[in-house]
Amino acid sequence: MELTNHRSAAPGSAVGAATLPLSLTVVRHGQSTANAAFEAAEAVGALDVGISCRDADLSLTALGRSQAEALGRWIAARGEGPLPQSLWVSPYLRAQETAEVVLATLDDAGLPLPDIRTDERLRDRELGILEMLTSAAVELQHPREAARRRLLGELRWRPPGGESYADVALRLRSLLRDVREADASRRVLLVAHDAVVLMLRHIIDDLDEAELDKVLRAGAVGNTAITRWSRADEGQLRLDCYNAAPHLD
Template sequence: MQRPALLVLVRHAESARNQVKKDAVYFADDAARRVLRGQPDHDIPLTDDGHLQAEQTGHVIRERFGVFDHVYTSGYTRTIQTTDGILAAYPPDERKRMPVDMNIFIRERDSGYAYDMTEAEATSAFPWLHEYWQTFGGFMARPPGGESLADVVGRIHQFLDLLDRDRAGKRILVVTHGQALRCFRFVLEQWDYDRAERWPPGQAPANCGVTVYEEADDRLELIEYNTVHWTVGSPEDGS
């Protein structure tokens, strides 16, 4: 076997930035931004609801999948806290059998200089950006100072190569980010560029959405996508 036997991908639970921005590209206004201004992406924590989402998801993950051979996070605060919430469902003896590692390859896409901007500020600072985005599309275009999704695919490839080399036949849990999940799907499901341009309607990854791949014929086959197991608020709140 040249692949993990099981790969479970989980988007982090609701973060403070999700709550304020509702997953919009920019802050709506300065009042919304003021809550989090100056806080780097890797330090954004979960909300109270996010902690509950992770804990509720953890009970279902343990019931369905049992003990994993290895767990990975991106090292961002919100993925670490989500992982802690999920693993809290496991008794101490099982928890000790699941090493947790940080891997920088599965971090969120770098959004660049407009990270803390409102839409009006971004339009003023980068008046050419809309036309550039329309020309190159959302998969190839790079936000100023940031990464394209195609760039992220490169490091997701590296992470999956690591799993193939070091975790063949193992059961793996990965807690990662929404845009990284899109890139996992590009690689694992062999999307073409047209398919990668946008999520199909209703398929944006939810907070703590669970996506499952199983090894079949020396490849990882999608078994389920973006299943939500928590009941705090509504699944659409963090998608």
């Protein structure tokens, strides 16, 4: 199923409780070929993951597709409540494929499909010269950069030619303003990447650098894991769950 924009943005409105989505859910894409390759390479300390395509062109593995199918079935069964009304998707292939599988599952069940849009601001973090390098390769080939990363910390460190987490947060702040305008009082689903999930926590939950580091140390965001906020009575988005994957149990 091709992802096309079904609806244009709603007119702008004042920022306030009434402009918040009823719920905002973000899921990481299913397992990609790079996820599988990096897991295997890091386990043995390898320097090369054997991937030469652009990060944007990485596709799902067979496991990644099965994870996306499980997510689609869980959403179709109203695992998190009412169906999403709006779907925003990263332009990267692995996120697009994940969204396509979820939409196909909903369509097969005869359920209404959400309004869909692809947004560049949901892309993964860009790592510049360190893209597709394992931890061992970074330490060997770019020792000064590895040391600078440890000194600055994950939020502030920007690899040459790439983005810091703070850079990702900046574009997501812009995206959230548009989500508020386009999807006030609606249920919104985002399909994106681990860096997007983490920076949404940083922004929405107002995590400072130390709190964010604690979240990072707790472990990576899982493939198709669910993070969700709901609009509270006081007009704020309140975290319901983080990095949860009941559909994979």
